[in-house]
Each structure stands twice: as C-alpha cells, then as structure tokens.
Amino acid sequence: MNTNAKSDGFRTRAREVVLAAVQGLVLALAVLPFSVLFLVLTLVSVALIPLGVGIVTTPWILTGVRALADTRRRLAAEWCGIRIRTAYRPLPEGANPWTRTFGMLRDPQTWRDVRWLPVDMTAGFATALLPAVLLFYPFEGFALAAGLWRAMAGGPYGPYWYGFVPVSGQATAFAAAALGAVILIAAWRLTPRMLTAHFQLTRSVLDAEEGELVERVRVLTETRRDAVDTSAAELRRIERDLHDGAQARLVAMGMDLGTIEMLLDKDPDQAKKLLAQARQNSADALGELRDLVRGIHPPVLAERGLGDAVRALALRLPLPSEVSVELSGRAEAPVESAAYFAVSEVLTNAVKHSGAERVWVDLHHADGMLRITVTDNGRGGAVTGTGSGLAGVERRLGTFDGVLAVSSPAGGPTLVTMEIPCALS
Structure with a gap:
C-alpha cells in the first residue's frame, strides 16, 4: 500500500512538472509575442491621435490589449489559482470613437495593461520560458554523456560548452551529465513554482487593488444615489396614494357624517343611506391603507x-x-x-x-x-x-x-x- 502511494505521488508530481514546463513554453512561444505586437500597435496608434487616425484605431487596439490581458488573467486562475483583479470603467453604449478613445485612455486599468506589455516581453518571457528550460535542458547533458560529445566537441571553435562545463572528451561529457542531473533535480522542485512566479509577476503589474476600491466607491456612490432617488420617489407615491385614496375617502366620510347629523331628525331614511355610504367609504379606506402598507413592507414578509x-x-x-x-x-x-x-x-x-x-x-x-x-x-x-x-x-x-x-x-x-x-x- 505504501509503495503504491509513493508511486502515485511520483506520477502526480511528474505530471505537474511536465505540465508546468509545457504551459510555460506555450506562454513563451505562442502568447508572449503578442505583447510585442500590441505594444508597437498601441504606441503607433496613440501617436497618430493628433492626426485623427488614432481616434479610430486606438479603441480597437486597446480592446485587443484588454483581451490579451484578460486571457492572461484567465490562465493565471486556471493554471495556478492566482486571481488578478480588474477595474475597467464602463463606456457609454453606442459611444462615438472620440468618446471611446479618451474614455479608455482615462481609465487607469488601461494603463496598467499597457505597462504590463513591456514587462511581459522581458521578465515575463524569461519566467515563462524558465520552467521548460529547467526540465528539458538536462537531457542535452545526458545526450553528451551518451556519445553526442564526439559530434559537438573539438573543431576550430574549441570545446562545446554545456552550462559552465567545457565538453572536450568523455570525462567532461560525464561532468555535463552530472550537471544535467543537478538541473533536473532543481526542475523537479522548482518548475511549478517558476510558472507561479510568472503569474505573480503578471499580477504585480495588472492587479487592480486600488482601482477596484475606486471602482467600488464609484458603484456604491451611484447605487446610494439611486437608492435615495428611489426612496424619494416611493415617498412621493405614498403621499399621492394617501392624498388621492384613503385621505379623500376619509374626507368624504367626514362630510357624510356631518350631513347625517343634520338629517338624523328631519329625514331618517336619507340619513341611513348616507350612513351605509360612510361605512362603505371607511371599509374602502381601510382596504387602501392595507394595500399601501403591503406595498411598503408586506406583513407576510415581516x-x-x-x-x-x-x-x-x-x-x-x-x-x-x-x-x-x-x-x-x-x-x-x-x-x-x-x-x-x-x-x-x-x-x-x-x-x-x-x-x-x-x-x-x-x-x-x-x-x-x-x-x-x-x-x-x-x-x-x-x-x-x-x-x-x-x-x-x-x-x-x-x-x-x-x-x-x-x-x-x-x-x-x-x-x-x-x-x-x-x-x-
């Protein structure tokens, strides 16, 4: 049982190491070159804004930068469980290119994305490529020890250098293999951590902690204003319903009671009719008050x-x-x-x-x-x-x-x- 557990643990760790190396290689060779492209396009498009061309192109390019950054955020969450927050400001629906351009340029999150591009091209590229280098570079040392050194060493350019080991014979080829074994051990321990370091570097540039707080304050300010407006509108509705409904019926009922008081001795039959009408008005007013209260806070909810x-x-x-x-x-x-x-x-x-x-x-x-x-x-x-x-x-x-x-x-x-x-x- 213990042997099986160790074997399963070894296979699991091996999968983690290989997966981290492959993922880092994908980032370095397939994703990171887009950072160079979008940085160049962004600089050129912003420079063309005074000529008017940039007004049209900048929103499209910055949208591409945002999509690239969002892809990296998604990969950080899926591959390493690292959450990178965003705080993009919303743009008005149907905004013209001028509004979109300067709305995006005034957004601090946009500039975080743009600043991330040169970091991703340099330190980001190195930290993404390093896991694959750590894992695959040792196999060159093993190949040298297996006889590849005869084809690589010697010649007019001197010995073949593997790391800091000059390979010129079988003994130095074994030394290269020993160095490869040390690097492979380091890869076994460090490869997943290096991929995590890449995404932590990305988070240090892209994460919108302050921007998220600013955006949260903005949203809360808007919702508070909406809540105040809604409350004021609700109070006006209650006032209108009381004035047009229950209050009007109560006033009519008071007038009927005054008339009944005068007719009680002179015309009892008419007084009885008005009394029935007053009773109906009181029942209607009570019903309207109940409906009004139910609209404010339903009794069943409380x-x-x-x-x-x-x-x-x-x-x-x-x-x-x-x-x-x-x-x-x-x-x-x-x-x-x-x-x-x-x-x-x-x-x-x-x-x-x-x-x-x-x-x-x-x-x-x-x-x-x-x-x-x-x-x-x-x-x-x-x-x-x-x-x-x-x-x-x-x-x-x-x-x-x-x-x-x-x-x-x-x-x-x-x-x-x-x-x-x-x-x-």
Missing part, C-alpha cells in the same frame, strides 16, 4: 420571512408557478425587502411581457450568497437596458452589492439570476 412571502407572491400570479426554497434562516430585513420586491418586479415582467405559460422560482443560500433564480418559458428577449423594469431591479440589488444576470435568447426561455451577499440568522 412575519414569515422571504420564502413564504415569495410563495404568497406566486399564488397571486395569473399563471402556474413553482417555488423552491432552501433557506436555513433569515437575512436582515432590508435585504429581505430588496429581494422580495426584486422578485416581485421580475415576476410582474414575466406576466406582462413574456407570454409565458409557467414560472419557476428558486431561492437558496450558499457561500455567503443569497441566490434567486426566476425562470419562465416565454418568448424571451428580456434586456436590462435603461427604462426597463430589470434596470430598476439591478439598481435595487446594487445597493446591497448584489448583482443581476439575465439570459433571455429569442424564443426563450428567460432565466433571471439575482445574488445578494448576506448572512442568515
């Missing part, structure tokens, strides 16, 4: 939690629905409220616009994240553009660092995923 509140929401839909809930506790009240109204808006959109025959809702909590998915089998085509209900949902979730993702191809189905970081009590 009493039973998010899962039951969404179930109650689904029961009022005019189409069949299925709700799956896996929540081990309750989130904070503001998070539950945001999630509830986000689901309510998504379901409303599905009913109004999708032409769906069925809706599925799934709520669960994992890895510190509340995840909600709403799926319908409608016609698809949902977008999160400005003016859509989903844009409002995105802003609502953004207040809590939440995100919204929409998959809605033409012909359906539509899958809306919402995630809010939170802990359950």
